Amino acid sequence: MPLNVGIVGLPNVGKSTIFNALTSAKAQAANYPFCTIDPNVGVVQVPDARMEKIVKLVKPNSIVSTTMEFIDIAGIVEGASKGEGLGNQFLGHIRATDAILHVVRCFADPEVVHVAGKVSPLDDIDVINTELLLADLETVEKRAVKAEKAAKSPAATAAVKTEFAAIQKLRAVLNAGKPARTAELDDDERLIARDLFLITMKPMLYVANVDEAGIADGNEWTRLVEQRAAEEGSEVVRICGAMEAEIAQLEPSERQEFLAEIGLEEPGLNRLIHAAYRLLGLITYFTSGVQEVRAWTIKRGTRAPGAAGVIHSDFERGFIKADAYHCDDLFTYGSEQAVKEKGLLKSEGKEYVVRDGDILFFKFNV
Numbered sequence: 001m002p003l004n005v006g007i008v009g010l011p012n013v014g015k016s017t018i019f020n021a022l023t024s025a026k027a028q029a030a031n032y033p034f035c036t037i038d039p040n041v042g043v044v045q046v047p048d049a050r051m052e053k054i055v056k057l058v059k060p061n062s063i064v065s066t067t068m069e070f071i072d073i074a075g076i077v078e079g080a081s082k083g084e085g086l087g088n089q090f091l092g093h094i095r096a097t098d099a100i101l102h103v104v105r106c107f108a109d110p111e112v113v114h115v116a117g118k119v120s121p122l123d124d125i126d127v128i129n130t131e132l133l134l135a136d137l138e139t140v141e142k143r144a145v146k147a148e149k150a151a152k153s154p155a156a157t158a159a160v161k162t163e164f165a166a167i168q169k170l171r172a173v174l175n176a177g178k179p180a181r182t183a184e185l186d187d188d189e190r191l192i193a194r195d196l197f198l199i200t201m202k203p204m205l206y207v208a209n210v211d212e213a214g215i216a217d218g219n220e221w222t223r224l225v226e227q228r229a230a231e232e233g234s235e236v237v238r239i240c241g242a243m244e245a246e247i248a249q250l251e252p253s254e255r256q257e258f259l260a261e262i263g264l265e266e267p268g269l270n271r272l273i274h275a276a277y278r279l280l281g282l283i284t285y286f287t288s289g290v291q292e293v294r295a296w297t298i299k300r301g302t303r304a305p306g307a308a309g310v311i312h313s314d315f316e317r318g319f320i321k322a323d324a325y326h327c328d329d330l331f332t333y334g335s336e337q338a339v340k341e342k343g344l345l346k347s348e349g350k351e352y353v354v355r356d357g358d359i360l361f362f363k364f365n366v
């Protein structure tokens with residue numbers, strides 16, 4: 001289940017710069033709007049400090065991180081939902097993602113063109129969110145015509161009526177200028193909504209692209225974005241795209257030195273990757289042995305057989321039990337043997353809900 005995150009925003013705000021820093025790719029990033037046309041796709045290893053600690057204790061022959069995918073999409077302008085700019089083409093690319101990073105320009109730099117002529121994050125946010133909303137409204141209106149007819153026919157089934165109810169709720173929310181994700185839907189209605197691939201149904205977080213001075217405490221613009229995000233219940237990650245791009249170019253040894261100089265423990269990108277991972281509702285469990293220590297991605301709330309299925313479908317089908325302990329216990333007691341002696345390694349069954357940071361060993365039979 002490779003999950004992916006789309007990077008959206010106005011043209012020329014730093015999307016490709018951030019994408020390149022994230023993925024060490026060489027997508028074209030340049031100082032003119034609509035530099036990106038076709039989407040750039042890149043795979044990113046999810047950094048995990050716990051993994052490094054496990055590796056130090058277990059000393060395995062090989063290490064495999066978990067990954068996620070980022071997609072750098074063309075800039076959006078006002079009227080995009082009606083075909084302006086690159087129009088519907090890239091809205092389709094956004095529709096195919098699982099979550100959205102919304103990059104907002106929060107740096108001055110007179111050298112870098114702003115499509116609206118001035119830095120104004122709240123206006124920028126409104127332009128993007130409105131276009132996404134209008135695109136969704138069009139999808140919903142189209143479906144509403146058919147759904148209404150079907151629901152009002154004498155032969156209407158319960159399923160058809162549910163569909164119309166869901167469409168009406170979504171339409172009301174979108175017409176009120178709110179994202180589809182704020183609609184209150186029951187489980188059946190949620191399934192209908194899922195089939196519509198609405199953009200504003202996807203989880204979203206704001207990325208405030210700041211200059212170096214704005215990293216530590218933000219600036220007048222990031223405060224506006226943070227306030228707006230708080231009102232919407234969204235998160236904001238503050239990073240300096242230009243500097244992250246430079247850090248990403250450094251050799252690993254130079255990187256630590258550079259970060260220490262500017263008083264950071266890790267690149268801002270790590271925070272961004274972790275925030276995106278959380279946004280997708282993902283957690284990590286580990287398998288650990290002398291051959292290999294490996295991180296695996298699952299949705300929060302997954303039970304042990306489902307987690308086993310991420311490794312191989314046979315593990316899920318033939319699931320018997322999982323030996324489980326938490327990596328924090330490994331760090332406290334220093335070895336799996338010691339964790340076992342403390343009685344903290346438990347044998348868990350099919351109902352066990354896997355925790356973020358669990359170390360699991362599956363027993364199965366097919």
Ligand SMILES: Nc1nc2c(ncn2[C@@H]2O[C@H](COP(=O)(O)OP(=O)(O)OP(=O)(O)O)[C@@H](O)[C@H]2O)c(=O)[nH]1
Pocket residue numbers: 009010011012013014015016017018028029030031032033034035036037073074075076107109112209210211240241242243
């Ligand atoms: N000063 C400053 N410039 C930046 C920063 N991030 C990006 N830029 C510059 O902004 C310009 C546009 O960057 P891109 O990454 O190409 O922007 P984009 O959002 O991908 O643009 P489109 O693909 O045209 O939509 C480039 O000249 C970058 O060097 C930043 O944090 N600070």
Ligand SMILES: [Mg+2]
Pocket residue numbers: 015016017028029035036072073074075
């Ligand atoms: Mg670009």
